[in-house]
Amino acid sequence: MDTNKQKIMNPRIVVTGMGVVAPNAIGLKEFKQALENGTSGIRFMPELADLNFGCQVAGQPSLSEALLDQYFSPLERKTIQASGVLYGIIAGIQAWEDAGLSIPSKEEDPDWDSACIFGAGLAGAKVMRDSAYLIDEGKTKRLGSSSVQQVMSSGVSAHLGGRLGLGNQVTTNASACSTGTESILLAVDRIRMGRAKRVLCGACDSSGPYVWAGFDAMRVTNRRFNDQPEKASRPMSASARGFVPGAGAGAIVLETYESAQARGAKIYAEILGGYVNSGGQRTGGTMTAPNTQGILHCIQGALAETSIEGKDIDAISGHLTSTMFDPIEVEYWCKALERWGNDFPYIYSLKSMIGHCLSAAGAIESVAVILQLYHQFLHPSLNCEDLHPDIEKMINSTRIPRQTSPAKLNIIAKSSFGFGDVNSCVIFKKM
Amino acid sequence: MTVEEITAKLRSIIEPYVEEKELLNNIMPETDLLEDLKINSANLVDIIIDVEMAFDIEIDDDAAEQMLKVKDSVAIIQERITA
Numbered sequence: 264m265d266t267n268k269q270k271i272m273n274p275r276i277v278v279t280g281m282g283v284v285a286p287n288a289i290g291l292k293e294f295k296q297a298l299e300n301g302t303s304g305i306r307f308m309p310e311l312a313d314l315n316f317g318c319q320v321a322g323q324p325s326l327s328e329a330l331l332d333q334y335f336s337p338l339e340r341k342t343i344q345a346s347g348v349l350y351g352i353i354a355g356i357q358a359w360e361d362a363g364l365s366i367p368s369k370e371e372d373p374d375w376d377s378a379c380i381f382g383a384g385l386a387g388a389k390v391m392r393d394s395a396y397l398i399d400e401g402k403t404k405r406l407g408s409s410s411v412q413q414v415m416s417s418g419v420s421a422h423l424g425g426r427l428g429l430g431n432q433v434t435t436n437a438s439a440c441s442t443g444t445e446s447i448l449l450a451v452d453r454i455r456m457g458r459a460k461r462v463l464c465g466a467c468d469s470s471g472p473y474v475w476a477g478f479d480a481m482r483v484t485n486r487r488f489n490d491q492p493e494k495a496s497r498p499m500s501a502s503a504r505g506f507v508p509g510a511g512a513g514a515i516v517l518e519t520y521e522s523a524q525a526r527g528a529k530i531y532a533e534i535l536g537g538y539v540n541s542g543g544q545r546t547g548g549t550m551t552a553p554n555t556q557g558i559l560h561c562i563q564g565a566l567a568e569t570s571i572e573g574k575d576i577d578a579i580s581g582h583l584t585s586t587m588f589d590p591i592e593v594e595y596w597c598k599a600l601e602r603w604g605n606d607f608p609y610i611y612s613l614k615s616m617i618g619h620c621l622s623a624a625g626a627i628e629s630v631a632v633i634l635q636l637y638h639q640f641l642h643p644s645l646n647c648e649d650l651h652p653d654i655e656k657m658i659n660s661t662r663i664p665r666q667t668s669p670a671k672l673n674i675i676a677k678s679s680f681g682f683g684d685v686n687s688c689v690i691f692k693k694m
Numbered sequence: 695m696t697v698e699e700i701t702a703k704l705r706s707i708i709e710p711y712v713e714e715k716e717l718l719n720n721i722m723p724e725t726d727l728l729e730d731l732k733i734n735s736a737n738l739v740d741i742i743i744d745v746e747m748a749f750d751i752e753i754d755d756d757a758a759e760q761m762l763k764v765k766d767s768v769a770i771i772q773e774r775i776t777a
Binding site for chain 1: 710739740
């Protein structure tokens with residue numbers, strides 16, 4: 264293939280804007296500061312205690328009245344009750360504004376070249392719950408006009424598309440805890456195929472008992488640290504006993520390098536690409552546990568897709584949820600990259616600060632990756648003083664950053680895995 | 695309740711649904727919710743619900759369809775609160 268053709272088929276794709284609503288900070292500047300300070304966003308939740316949850320701590324973004332008024336009209340505040348949709352809209356608008364992109368007026372044509380692929384999980388869970396009471400009482404009429412737009416899976420992308428006047432594809436992807444990372448790779452595909460110049464991607468998930476109850480019932484959340492919320496999310500530690508549920512949204516504007524340059528946009532990082540697959544729920548993989556061969560195949564697929572080698576990776580933002588699976592994830596990173604001990608890249612889990620934000624996890628964690636590449640630092644991975652002995656056998660403990668430090672970083676890999684035995688891995692590079 | 699009192703209460707119910715707030719300054723009996731106040735037609739069902747709750751009345755579908763102008767809405771509300 265000649266170079267020119269390759270350029271058309273494979274344009275360079277860059278990050279030009281970001282927004283974030285995380286349990287430990289809202290907004291890019293605040294989030295960077297929280298990462299540097301290792302600020303935990305995990306709190307004790309009296310509501311969960313009252314409802315007899317096993318795990319009574321969680322990471323929930325706190326939206327102040329002033330912030331809500333800044334982003335929503337009184338009517339929108341009345342009609343958008345799904346917290347995940349609120350998080351997603353705020354993060355999405357932040358990213359669009361951060362990228363310096365304009366918003367067409369109501370009378371203007373939409374922006375035909377800009378798409379939105381924004382993932383969601385159980386964003387409408389509480390609205391659905393409240394609606395069910397009215398429906399069962401025969402008061403369906405009382406649902407009003409805003410029920411559908413909040414409970415439909417694509418509620419968040421529909422709201423963002425309208426707010427920003429996007430005229431390209433506007434859709435929502437869903438692949439459980441892989442959703443956020445997958446949305447980025449779907450955006451890359453769309454741009455690579457030449458079907459959009461830029462895509463607002465990312466993902467959101469709602470907070471609260473109706474989203475988290477199922478995980479509590481499965482006993483996959485940490486029930487032993489209710490009195491020490493900030494210690495509860497313990498990825499890679501010997502005492503990891505389950506994840507801490509979280510919520511929020513991360514949003515990223517991706518566009519061709521050509522388009523970013525033409526409009527003089529700030530460029531945070533380049534996205535080389537990545538890989539999405541499934542372990543097929545075979546050879547040890549199930550609905551809830553990954554087929555380790557699938558993980559290996561996914562990471563190696565990402566390397567092949569982006570024409571890099573294992574040695575090129577400087578750091579890994581792991582899925583690492585704070586369960587017994589963490590050592591197995593580290594093992595398969597070692598195998599996929601063929602790097603062990605002191606030769607292993609840095610590896611950390613942002614979930615140690617904000618918990619597992621489910622569908623939004625990959626999106627929020629990718630925003631953190633891009634900030635670290637842009638500002639050349641590593642944030643700490645908290646609560647693994649008692650590093651799991653199996654991990655210590657595979658990699659040198661110094662490969663896990665325990666405090667914030669400046670770092671020379673060129674390439675960071677971010678992985679996410681989800682129920683359904685689905686995997687995603689994306690590769691970011693410093694510009 | 696007088697027509698004026700009902701109109702004032704109706705105005706406060708409608709207020710959040712009107713995006714261009716200056717349109718609220720000139721509410722007359724002939725004012726049309728969709729045409730003059732530019733309310734999104736999807737929100738008419740929300741206004742009916744709010745009216746039912748605020749006045750503690752029931753508005754059936756036939757009556758709801760008539761509630762497009764302020765004077766018709768006020769008449770329908772008045773009829774039901776005095777019934």
